[in-house]
Amino acid sequence: MRKILVIAAREYVAAVRTKSFLISLLILPLMMGGSILVQLLLKDQVDTTEKRFAIVDRTPGQKLYGVLDAAGRERNEKTITDPKTGKQIKPVFAIEHVEPSPASAKDIEQQRFELSERVRRKEIFGFLEIGPNVLEYAETLANSKTPDAQDMLELPPLPPSEKVIRYQSESPTFDAFNHWADGVLNAAVAESRATNAGLSPGKLKQIREPVALVTKGLSKRNPQTGEIEDAPNQNEIASIAVPGGLMMLMFMLILVGSTPLMQGVVEEKMQRIAEVLLGSVRPFQMMMGKLIGMVAVSFTLSAVYLGAVFWSAHRYGFAQYIPADVLLWFLLYQMLAVLMFGSLFIAIGAACTDMRETQSMLWPVMLLIALPMFVWLNVIREPTSTFATCLSLFPFATPTLMLARQAVPPGIPWWQPVVGVVGVLLTTFLCVYAAGRIFRVGILMQGKGAQVGELIRWVFRG
Amino acid sequence: MKAVVLHEVTKSFGSHIAVNRLSLEVPAGTVYGFIGPNGSGKTTTLRMIMRILHPDSGDIRVLDQQSLDAASDRVGYLPEERGLYKQMKVREILRFYAELKGCRDSKASIDSWLERLGLAEWANKKVQALSKGMSQKVQFIATVVARPELVLLDEPFSGLDPVNAEVLREAVLDLKRDGATVIFSTHDMGVAEKMCDFIFMICKGQKVLDGTLKSIQDTYGSDTVRVHLDGNTEPLDDIPDVVKVADFGNWQELRLERGADTQRLLAALMARGKVRHFELAHPSLHDIFVRIAGPGVEVNQHA
Numbered sequence A: 001m002r003k004i005l006v007i008a009a010r011e012y013v014a015a016v017r018t019k020s021f022l023i024s025l026l027i028l029p030l031m032m033g034g035s036i037l038v039q040l041l042l043k044d045q046v047d048t049t050e051k052r053f054a055i056v057d058r059t060p061g062q063k064l065y066g067v068l069d070a071a072g073r074e075r076n077e078k079t080i081t082d083p084k085t086g087k088q089i090k091p092v093f094a095i096e097h098v099e100p101s102p103a104s105a106k107d108i109e110q111q112r113f114e115l116s117e118r119v120r121r122k123e124i125f126g127f128l129e130i131g132p133n134v135l136e137y138a139e140t141l142a143n144s145k146t147p148d149a150q151d152m153l154e155l156p157p158l159p160p161s162e163k164v165i166r167y168q169s170e171s172p173t174f175d176a177f178n179h180w181a182d183g184v185l186n187a188a189v190a191e192s193r194a195t196n197a198g199l200s201p202g203k204l205k206q207i208r209e210p211v212a213l214v215t216k217g218l219s220k221r222n223p224q225t226g227e228i229e230d231a232p233n234q235n236e237i238a239s240i241a242v243p244g245g246l247m248m249l250m251f252m253l254i255l256v257g258s259t260p261l262m263q264g265v266v267e268e269k270m271q272r273i274a275e276v277l278l279g280s281v282r283p284f285q286m287m288m289g290k291l292i293g294m295v296a297v298s299f300t301l302s303a304v305y306l307g308a309v310f311w312s313a314h315r316y317g318f319a320q321y322i323p324a325d326v327l328l329w330f331l332l333y334q335m336l337a338v339l340m341f342g343s344l345f346i347a348i349g350a351a352c353t354d355m356r357e358t359q360s361m362l363w364p365v366m367l368l369i370a371l372p373m374f375v376w377l378n379v380i381r382e383p384t385s386t387f388a389t390c391l392s393l394f395p396f397a398t399p400t401l402m403l404a405r406q407a408v409p410p411g412i413p414w415w416q417p418v419v420g421v422v423g424v425l426l427t428t429f430l431c432v433y434a435a436g437r438i439f440r441v442g443i444l445m446q447g448k449g450a451q452v453g454e455l456i457r458w459v460f461r462g
Numbered sequence B: 001m002k003a004v005v006l007h008e009v010t011k012s013f014g015s016h017i018a019v020n021r022l023s024l025e026v027p028a029g030t031v032y033g034f035i036g037p038n039g040s041g042k043t044t045t046l047r048m049i050m051r052i053l054h055p056d057s058g059d060i061r062v063l064d065q066q067s068l069d070a071a072s073d074r075v076g077y078l079p080e081e082r083g084l085y086k087q088m089k090v091r092e093i094l095r096f097y098a099e100l101k102g103c104r105d106s107k108a109s110i111d112s113w114l115e116r117l118g119l120a121e122w123a124n125k126k127v128q129a130l131s132k133g134m135s136q137k138v139q140f141i142a143t144v145v146a147r148p149e150l151v152l153l154d155e156p157f158s159g160l161d162p163v164n165a166e167v168l169r170e171a172v173l174d175l176k177r178d179g180a181t182v183i184f185s186t187h188d189m190g191v192a193e194k195m196c197d198f199i200f201m202i203c204k205g206q207k208v209l210d211g212t213l214k215s216i217q218d219t220y221g222s223d224t225v226r227v228h229l230d231g232n233t234e235p236l237d238d239i240p241d242v243v244k245v246a247d248f249g250n251w252q253e254l255r256l257e258r259g260a261d262t263q264r265l266l267a268a269l270m271a272r273g274k275v276r277h278f279e280l281a282h283p284s285l286h287d288i289f290v291r292i293a294g295p296g297v298e299v300n301q302h303a
Helices: A002-017 A019-043 A060-078 A105-120 A149-153 A176-196 A201-207 A236-270 A274-278 A283-316 A324-351 A355-381 A386-392 A398-407 A415-442 A452-461 B042-049 B068-074 B090-100 B107-116 B132-144 B162-177 B189-195 B213-220 B262-272 B285-293
Strands: A051-057 A093-098 A126-130 A165-169 B002-013 B016-027 B031-035 B057-062 B075-078 B150-154 B181-185 B198-203 B206-211 B224-230 B242-247 B252-256 B274-281
Touching: A002 A019, A002 A236, A002 A283, A002 B090, A019 A236, A019 A283, A051 A060, A051 A105, A051 A176, A060 A093, A060 A126, A060 A176, A105 A126, A105 A165, A126 A176, A165 A176, A176 A201, A236 A274, A236 A283, A236 A324, A236 A355, A236 A398, A274 A283, A283 A324, A283 A415, A324 A355, A324 A398, A324 A415, A324 A452, A355 A386, A355 A398, A386 A398, A386 A415, A398 A415, A415 A452, B002 B042, B002 B181, B016 B042, B016 B181, B016 B198, B016 B206, B031 B042, B031 B162, B031 B189, B042 B057, B042 B150, B042 B181, B068 B075, B075 B132, B090 B107, B090 B132, B107 B132, B132 B150, B132 B162, B150 B162, B162 B181, B162 B189, B189 B285, B198 B285, B206 B213, B206 B285, B213 B285, B224 B262, B252 B262, B262 B274
Parallel strands: A051 A093, A051 A126, B031 B181, B031 B198, B075 B150, B150 B181
Antiparallel strands: A126 A165, B002 B016, B002 B057, B198 B206, B224 B252, B224 B274, B242 B252
16 A cells, blocks of 8 residues: 555656646636637627618608618617727618619519629628518417427528518628617517507507516425425526536546546656566556546646635625535545546556557547537436436446536435446446556557457456 | 575466576575576566566565565566656655655665765756666666665666766675675676676576586586687688687687697697697686577577
């Protein structure tokens, strides 16, 4: 045991002192902070050159053009500059009136073509054509149904062209104008329809006032007072972000904790350090020392991260979403995962003679580590489904998926994490045992890497 | 007491027999030299003594222990393929190896060894800054820093310049003076002749020599004559009784047939030129090595 600890201490110091440890310590906050920073920086980096739009209003009296023009002026005056800095942050929308062509199909086509040509010549950015009948409405709505997820990819059938607002441009991804115009015009259309139906615009506003939908947990009875307490508010974002974040952290800690082990073993083989060490320690002691050193390294990382998460949770008041018992499970899973995957990485390192060779052996293991990442959203949305339960009992996925399921309120039956941990313990034991056998033979092998068949033989016959 | 005892030890890799029924006894407190051609089984034997490899059959006892685990802290091993962690400082790496051997208070030992091998000012430098010779000396210190009773050195002097080789040779002899048993392998017959109390030669996995230098040379008898002739340009191998001539330029080494008449040889040489030197000698270890392991020689057990 003393020798294992001496090796572990050296591995720990060697790993913590490297630049790559510092990088892995900083990478997560940097990536998160960085993306926020980049977004903040790039928020102002929009193209603020004036964009010109031609409007063809075919409604009787061209009333909607007037509304749009007025709204455009107001927008250009009030909302395109940052009130604090006075800097322009949005482009000016210049609205140009175009007299509608005669209503024959041919003339309409001709006008659309001419306007398209103007877009091509960059005279205007796009043009909007308001159908003549958009202000009318049917007394009863025919078969309107809310689109579900299945239909999202299929385009709904278009209403007749007289009843649509049509926007044409050669920049389909620039949607600021059509969103803005959509809002302005639909509000105006609704107002006009309401007036026609004998409602005052003020009344319409009252009618249209939305009703809030509040998500809550379950009500419970306080065991001391016997009174029923109101259920706590539920924040959907937090209840997805917390398990998701814990999973990501676990995923990262496994990678940060395991890959250096493989590199270390390959280095020891290439630099011919391994045999010098084997003069003093058994191969199994050497491997266990490395594993324990790496568990310590990954605990250092998680202490920093979880500390930071706790601090910010308290500061920004979302501490209630981080259940303390889940964090204890987190540390247990983390230790087992680093041992389990770390021993696989060590075995790969021992079987190969240089880093290049490790690549092809690595991908099945990487797949095992990444597997939970493919299904995490489904598992978090429905943590008690048979699919989620079964998958989280698969030992290689348990440390991430079981953890995520436990982090989603109200949690899962107590026996499931216990069964999961037993499975992980057994698998870890098998992995460490097999890796120890491979390590013992592979560590002295020079020249060429081993084939999978050879590795299996080493495991069973030594 | 015997430091190492091997009894009928065999080790094969696939169909290749690396070491074949080898028996060997290394007395405590001696310097034991392993010689033999490349690939003859020296390193395999050393690795088996270290239990890095396990013999297919036979027994190995080290420092009177059946299992090396019980004795491993008392044994120092410098393998032929050796490296150091490049990012570590010299003193750190030496302390690490001392701790692996259970030696907690290693500072005095490290300091005295660094001083002795001229590395004191490199103690706090990283290993990657050292030259090859310096790294080799650091590796040697790492092997002996925990004061082992048995030291195994696989080719300890290879690649060293004469000055550093001399420093290491002195250090090895100091180990012996301090009571340690030293086993080392070498290709340098001169070093083996000068340093070893016992010499063991292995060839194609079999023991071919084992004993003191004198006993080995006695086995080969005085069948060698070293001569220096002035004014002779003709080859000497047509002289009767001469089996083989090794020409070293200024002097020649003649191997004679068993029972050859040296007076008759001297007369024949005098007929060729002026004899400056005529010496009846034991064959050198180098000569014996070549006789055993030279091309076309069938291995059979000599000792």
